[in-house]
Amino acid sequence: xxxxxxxxxxxxxxxxxxxxxxxxxxxxxxxxxxxxxxxxxxxxxxxxxxxxxxxxxxxxxxxxxxxxxxxxxxxxxxxxxxxxxxxxxxxxxxxxxxxxxxxxxxxxxxxxxxxxxxxxxxxxxx
Numbered sequence: 001x002x003x004x005x006x007x008x009x010x011x012x013x014x015x016x017x018x019x020x021x022x023x024x025x026x027x028x029x030x031x032x033x034x035x036x037x038x039x040x041x042x043x044x045x046x047x048x049x050x051x052x053x054x055x056x057x058x059x060x061x062x063x064x065x066x067x068x069x070x071x072x073x074x075x076x077x078x079x080x081x082x083x084x085x086x087x088x089x090x091x092x093x094x095x096x097x098x099x100x101x102x103x104x105x106x107x108x109x110x111x112x113x114x115x116x117x118x119x120x121x122x123x124x125x126x
Contacts, residue, residue: 003074004045009090010069013097017065018052020093026085027055027062039064041074056089058082088118095120 011017015030022028031037031051039047039062047064050072055062060077063086075083095112102110102124109125 004041004047004072005074007063007071007073007086007090009071011065011071011090011093012069013093014052014065014069016096016100017089017093018054020096021054021056021089024085024089024092026057026089029053036067037064039072042076045074047072054089056082056085058085091118091120095122098122 018028018030029037029052036048037050037053039050039053041047041061047066049066050064051067052065053062054065058079059073059075059082061074063071063073065071071086073086099110099112099122104110106126107124109123111123113121115121
């Protein structure tokens with residue numbers, strides 16, 4: 001039996017997350033202003049009040065993002081280890097969110113590298 005899960009991290013900038021997911025090659029649909037999307041999941045399950053739908057590569061069902069920034073998903077039936085696609089999209093989004101909020105007038109040098117575990121490590125020199 002399948003169910004809808006809610007990811008622990010919320011998305012504070014839904015448009016930035018959707019742009020990031022699209023840049024990573026995932027299919028993205030954003031609801032028109034004042035409207036919502038119904039995102040179908042396994043069987044009769046769905047998310048009826050999504051403001052964005054992102055179909056991650058190799059997932060059977062798209063993820064839904066509601067207006068609170070919650071990520072709702074059903075990974076049932078998707079290819080093994082593809083939950084990492086969601087993790088990578090969130091990590092790339094978080095990096096962009098942090099970079100976008102840095103006061104670069106105070107920064108002498110910024111370096112971002114990916115470590116052996118796929119984490120983005122930022123070093124800022126003031």
